[in-house]
Amino acid sequence: MVVSVYRSDELTPADRMAWTTLQSQASCRDRPQMANPFLSPEFTLAVGSRKHGVRVAVAREPSGEPVAFFPYQRFPGGVGRAVGIGLSDCQGLVHRPGFQWRADELLSACGLALWEFDHLAAGQHPFERSATGSFPSPVIDVAEGWDAYLAQLRKKSPSFTRTTLSKERRLKRQHTDVHYVHDERDPAALRTLMEWKSAQYLRTGLNDRFARPWITQLVEQLFHTRSEPFAGILSVLYADGRPVSAHFGLRTERVLAWWFPAYDPAFAKYSPGLILLMHLAEAAARDGIAYLDLGRGESRYKDSFKTGELSVSEGLVSRRHPVAFALGKSHAPVRALADAVFSHAQLFGRADQLLKSTRRPREGRKST
Incomplete structure (x- = not known):
């Protein structure tokens, strides 16, 4: 060698x-x-x-x-x-x-x-x-398309699926201009996500990653990185003209890595993070992604969404x-x-x- x-x-x-x-x-x-x-x-x-x-x-x-x-x-x-x-x-x-x-x-x-x-x-x-x-490391397999995954999700986690879809309908009834942007290019939305995430770290007693300048700079750099087929993808759920949940992750040709999700606590009753993940999976399937890697770590929402696990x-x-x-x-x-x-x-x-x-x-x- x-x-x-x-x-x-x-x-x-x-x-x-x-x-x-x-x-x-x-x-x-x-x-x-x-x-x-x-x-x-x-x-x-x-x-x-x-x-x-x-x-x-x-x-x-x-x-x-x-x-x-x-x-x-x-x-x-x-x-x-x-x-x-x-x-x-x-x-x-x-x-x-x-x-x-x-x-x-x-x-x-x-x-x-x-x-x-x-x-x-x-x-x-x-x-x-x-x-x-x-x-x-839980994964969401969308290689067969969104419809196939959604059918599998309804069968595997019927109550969870119904509740999440119902909360999105309620969000749309009670707020205006509810929409999802899969690849948001506004840096202000990224800053909002990092502010939410820092607040979440503090609430939960975890070390605030974004208190380290190099990590903030790294995420900002990856947000602006575009090559074939790599990209930093910022996905945002909007309501009333402002972000209510967001996620920043990385993608290659066939894999999208779930990395930094967060939401506005004022909208917690709608579970905006779960709504965003459903839209993200749908958009990923449409873009030719084979699976979303949700990352190591146990979580109820990961268990509900996953189709399988890597190690x-x-x-x-x-x-x-x-x-x-x-x-x-x-x-x-x-x-x-x-x-x-x-x-x-x-x-x-x-x-x-x-x-x-x-x-x-x-x-x-x-x-x-």
Whole structure:
């Protein structure tokens, strides 16, 4: 395996096109998770423009043709994490069908002692062997069209479906100009969504992601990102001339990732978020999306809407290295261990230098 490592902004247009092509082929070869937008070059490039250390390892044939892309973020001491960990709902290696690799060899080529993941796509066996847990990621399959999905939803969750449709009718009776915009391009609507989401985080006692400027900037950048077939999609439900619920997510050719939903609490009695998701599924089916990935995490509304589940896992894969050995001697949770490494990076400075000096030479341009 010939591996070259690049900064995310060093990838050539040809390499980015090859990456996108591998994703497109995956969606047609019963490997749907590999087509997830969080595994797209656009997401990696966007995170790389906001965070240091984002790299992409490219495995090539002797002819130079790319056969696999491995995005990661590198920290001192040879510590690696999935790109956008904590934000990304799908992680791993994007590769050609039948491509084989060894985790230790790949980490060595990347100059990593270890790599942490929390949403590893199923089927990444060299990494899955080190997983500490596996979790369902609910999906809405609309490949057969909206009518087929709605019929299935009525059968699976009849009371839920009737109630949601009834609330939309009541919303229309009691308010004016109720309509749905699938791909809203007004930045003001995105700002409204982020304000709602921040308020929701505070109400529920969760960490406010949008209090971090880099995350706000990342979402704004992805909102303006348009390539074929990747896009940031802002969907909005309006009433009385203003937004009442909204969602911002990412799409590729056949997958739409559910990411940041929120609504105006003043309209809570109508369940505007559920109404929006029904419209979103209908519009996605019309646009040729095969499924909506609702993301890891249990929720009553996800259980009601889902047609099935994919699987993601979390864990830490490592190779023989002082940093990996030090972590392996502890029984603390993976995330706590990794955070300890980052907060005491100087302790691993010499190990990092040793790692770089002993790394096997690789062909092509490379960054560390």
